Amino acid sequence: MDGTDKQTVFAALSHLLSYPDEEWRKERSEWQQIIGEIEHEALRGHLLAFLESAASYSSEELIETYVYTFDFGKKTNLYVTYFNSGEQRERGIELLQLKDLYQQSGFQPTGKEL
Structure with missing residues (x-):
């Protein structure tokens, strides 16, 4: 994986792990396109699968899951x-x-x- 791919993967992970507010949801298709250009097949597949899974949640469900996972878990902080x-x-x-x-x-x- 080259340096550009690494930067893209890290940027995508940073975004995907940020609080899923309305802006986060609006940027989904933009991130889907960016992630689609990652050369590493397995990483690209996992990140796109995450985006697809996140799209199946309502805004409230996604926020609730995020808060439960990251705000209340010492192991997942x-x-x-x-x-x-x-x-x-x-x-x-x-x-x-x-x-x-x-x-x-x-x-x-x-x-x-x-």
Whole structure:
């Protein structure tokens, strides 16, 4: 898998794991097209299957499933620093170190979250 494919996969995963608000649903066909261009067949298939599955849920069901899965589960919490620091103050330092690691690896974090 080349660098462009990796960036596309990571961007798609980031979007697909974000809160499924109305904008998330509106962008479904755009992401379906972007994901459809991923060369890695298995990854492309899994991501497209996820989009197809998500489309079968109502907005309320999708949000409810997202909240139940990610907001209430310690094992499925999306904050990668949560396991080490929980809600402690040290988490901020850990997040900054993670952001630096992303940048050193050639990724450009967005300004949406620390």
